[in-house]
Amino acid sequence: MQKLIIVENPDHWRFNLYDAEVVSPAKYISTETYQQFKGLKVINLCKSYQYQSLGYYVSLLAEARKHKVLPGISTIQDLRFPSILREDFEDFDDLIQTSFKNEKRDKVEFDIYFGITQHENLNKLARQLFQYVQAPCLSAAFSKKNKWVLQSIKPLSLGEVPIEDRSLLRLAVETYLQRKRDLKPDKKKYDLAILVDPEDQNPPSAARTRIHIGR
Known part of the structure; x- marks a missing residue:
């Protein structure tokens, strides 16, 4: 499977990976070969995934072309609603508490590159x-009051990667590209959210309908 790494300025990409091509978003978008090639593995490292940004469009286009892109649009959408993500992570409470059981501070921040971090215990x-x-x-932050909880998680751009982490980033990219199988996303707690105003005399859906959807 051909592999692409997409960055705004390929000249600034410092790593030579023998089995991956580094291209700009413009080249990925306009090159006919990429348009016709099915099953490409695409790593989207654009500096922003905000709605209507270049990074957002690259992932959207990659999915339309049936390419295997990281991050996918569903992940980008998830990152727009951190409060829902924080609630979902309550499912991993035991792992979170165990990971920080010897931590003396009440707040910990760390960066994650394709599932790897500088901190072995994390x-x-x-x-x-x-x-x-x-x-x-990704950049993640956990804090503790009564117990450790996820405070925030957000994408990290290449420009924000510390110099001392660049060798780890290279290792993480190489490890990810060598995977034989793609990651299967964990099932989210919520696939659909419905806003309800209990004082609305003419709600858009009946209570019985909302109960049925929630099953």
Whole structure:
């Protein structure tokens, strides 16, 4: 399977990977070969995945072309609603508490590259976070009051990767590209959200309908 890494400026990409081609978004979008090639593995490392950004469009186009893209549009959408993600991560509460059981601070921030982090004791948690939020580079923060909870998780751009982490990023990219199988996303707790105003005299859906949808 051909592999592509997409960055805004390929000249700034410092890693030589023998089995992956580094291209700009413009080249990926306009080159006819990529339009016709099915099953490409695409790593989208554009600096932003915000709606209507270049990074968003690359992932949207990749999915339309049936390419295997990271991150996918569903992941990009998930990152827009961090409060829902935080609630979903309650399913991993035991792992979170175990990961920080010897931590003296009340807040910990760390970066994740394709499921790998610099902190050996947090790698199991990092893999779980990547399994759940499948974006190439992530920045996660956990804090503790009564117990440890996920405070935030957001995408990390290449320009935000510390110099001391670049060798780890290269290792993480190579490891990911060598995977024989693609990651299967964990099932999210919520696939659909319905906003309800209990005082609305003419709600858009009946209570019975909402109960049925929630089953």
